[in-house]
Each structure stands twice: as C-alpha cells, then as structure tokens.
Amino acid sequence: MFTRIVCNPDVLGGKPCIKGTRISVEFILELAASGASRDDILRAYPHLIADDVEEAMRYAVHFLENDVLVSAEVAS
Secondary structure (H helix, E strand, C coil): CCCCCEEEECCCHEEEEEEEECCEHHHHHHHHCCCCCCCHHHHHHHCCCCHHHHHHHHHHHHCCCCCCCCCCCCCC
C-alpha cells in the first residue's frame, strides 16, 4: 500500500519517514501547511521525488480518516 513510507525505531524514534531519508511524513505536512507546494518541497529537497511527497500526503490521510475527536469540558 505504502512503498515509499517506512517506520524504523532507529530513525526519528520510529516516526513514518520517506524511505532512505530522515524526512518524516510530519515534516512534509508541516511544509505543506506553511504554504509550500509539492514543487517547492522538491526544489528544497532534491533527493525526494514527486511520489515521495504524494505518498506522504496519502499516508497521513489514510491514518487520519477514521479518527474521532472527542471534546470534553472539565467542571470547576
């Protein structure tokens, strides 16, 4: 399913990363959230390919799509 994303406990504490790098899915998302386009990311990190960035986004969506957020208020 995800061939470009790996989790290795010896690399960044096991965070999902682009295979063969120390660039985490989280970091790709942070770049995108700050306004970087796929092409911006590829220019800044030329050892990545478009498939790396796209798979990082799909990976994040896959693992977030079934999350349920619960809000609770604490009575004082």
